[in-house]
Amino acid sequence: MIMIENRWIVRKGTQTLYLLFISGFCSFTLGSPDCHLITMTKTYTEAKTYCREMYTDLATVHNSTDMANLITIVPSTIARAWIGLETGDVWMWHWSWPDQKLDFLKWKVGEPQMKNEDACAAMDQQGEWIESDCGTQRSFVCHGNSDISGLIFVAETKSWRDAQNHCRGLSSYLISIQSAEENEAVHTVSASQNVWIGLFKDSWKWSDGSKTSFRYWKPRQPNNLSGQDCVAAIFRDKGQWNDLKCNGKRFFVCNGEAETANNLMTPNTTDLVSSTPNTELNNATTEMSTVTPTKQPPNTTAQVTTDSVSTLTTLMGTSAQTTTPSSTLKPTENSQSFPTDNLILIQENMTWIEAVGYCREHHIDLVHISSKDIQGKVAETAKNATSLHVWIGLRYTCKFNFWFWTKSTSGCYHNWAPGQGSERKYDCDVTGAIEATGRQQWVGLPETEKLNFICYVCTG
Structure with a gap:
């Protein structure tokens, strides 16, 4: 970043x-x-x-x-x-989901075609793979969440690039296939149609060898x-x-x-x-310095300097329809906000990513809790929420199994509910919330839930 x-x-x-x-x-x-x-x-x-x-x-x-x-x-x-x-000399096939190995292949006889040009892969009606022009309109399959068996079939036809963007808009990727069992599952969910899979060919390479x-x-x-x-x-x-x-x-x-x-x-x-x-500021000067983040041990609330809002979500193509642009995310006329010092509770239910976008568009950011004093102010603000939990600026990375604030926050304060935080491992796409009532401790919830949220506001 x-x-x-x-x-x-x-x-x-x-x-x-x-x-x-x-x-x-x-x-x-x-x-x-x-x-x-x-x-x-x-x-x-x-x-x-x-x-x-x-x-x-x-x-x-x-x-x-x-x-x-x-x-x-x-x-x-x-x-x-x-x-x-930069361009390289070798044309290679890749999965659009980064870092997925190309160990399993199911090419149709005579495929892929040995041409030095951009191409994409589709699964045919027999479940075999064919090389295709990326602009062809096809249905496609995205990776899904665990509650929908890991697959999302999209019947609407799109080019490979538009299909990729659609999947990214779902915070997902075009399907990558790592085994015969997965190939059969994709074949089954596609109802024997020709569908795009997440395999593409190009000659681009990274300067550092990545x-x-x-x-x-x-x-x-x-x-x-x-x-x-x-x-x-x-x-x-x-x-x-x-x-x-x-x-x-x-x-x-x-x-x-x-x-x-x-x-x-x-x-x-x-x-x-x-x-x-x-x-424009006359006679302005500034000093440049570089800050290297301190490595945190696993299973802790890591203070990592980052603005990673997962996929923000539509980094991600114009076809994605899963989020609303932050400029349109405004509380309804019947909703209320409750300022406490430099905090404001937004009584409007949004996903975690929508809440981040709203706070950054209209205020500063989702609240970060770095001390017992701030926890007390957030808890007092959260009491007026209309949802059982309230989003805060805390996010979980399932790859490394730790929590981090969306921007750097000093201190090591935490207030997890029993069984939450470093005591457990979560699924991916989990973010942090505070209980609106009771002991008002922190919990991890799927980022797609819709809750009230608390923003930092500028106090002058």
Whole structure:
């Protein structure tokens, strides 16, 4: 994740100097390297050389969480920046769900076709796999949650890319198949129709050698035009990726521990969106530093610096219909809010992700509880809730089995209910809530439940 804590703009005459205070890391996972937005313009090759000399390499985006962090944190004034994806010489098949092994194959005789071009895989009526043009319209199967047998069949026909985006909108992925039993289950749920599965072929590779298959292309990209062998994230376009000619000079993102902190540069203003007058501060100065997160032991409430809102959710394509844009998430006229100091209870039931979006759109963030004093204020505020529990800014990672606040919070305070927190292991997509009544302790609940929630508010 890249976190830009503050941005100052100093303008003298016609020259604009952007000074960025940057700290953060590429992913919320423990032990991941620092990630740095470099505000100088370089060609892709120059940027890669710089990153390898000053840090480790150009940034790799491993999953939807990493991408959501970039979209959430990088300011809209940054038009585009190089990331570490480039064309390679080998065309490979990947599952769209990152880090899934390609151990099981069920190709039809004569498949796949040995062509050096982008392609996607479908399951035919006999349950065998065929290579297909990714633009073909088909039904498809997404991974589901455990309460729906792990599969979601979508009868509506879409291109492979639109099907992928639809699954991402469900906080899921197009199905990846790891065994004959799973293949038969997909064949059964598809009612013997030709359906998309999550297998695709391309020649893109990551500069640092990572094998992650995560892709986040703009519509109709990559267009694979001659010389467009390097990739930039287009932050004016929701951070979606575009293949571009490598000799273009752009900002870029490095990962790894910094060799030096001297990264304050005067950017080329052609790579910036114009700033509004209220962002201009005369004679402003700022100091840049890099903060490396401290590794936390497992089964604790980890204080990890992150804005990972899982998949935010539609990092994720225009076809996703599972969430409402945060700008439209407003309490109804009949709902009430109860401010207590710098806290406000929103008496409107939303999912955890919707609540995060609402708080960040209209206030600061979901509340974080780092002390007994704050717990007392939150508990008092929660008493007015119309739901049995109230969302707080706490999230669980099932991969590493620990809890973390959505932004860094100092202190080690916790107030888990018996049997909750570090005492148990949860399913994925679980987030934190406080009991509205009783002992008002913390519990883990599925993020899709709809509850009241408490936001931090600006007090002046």
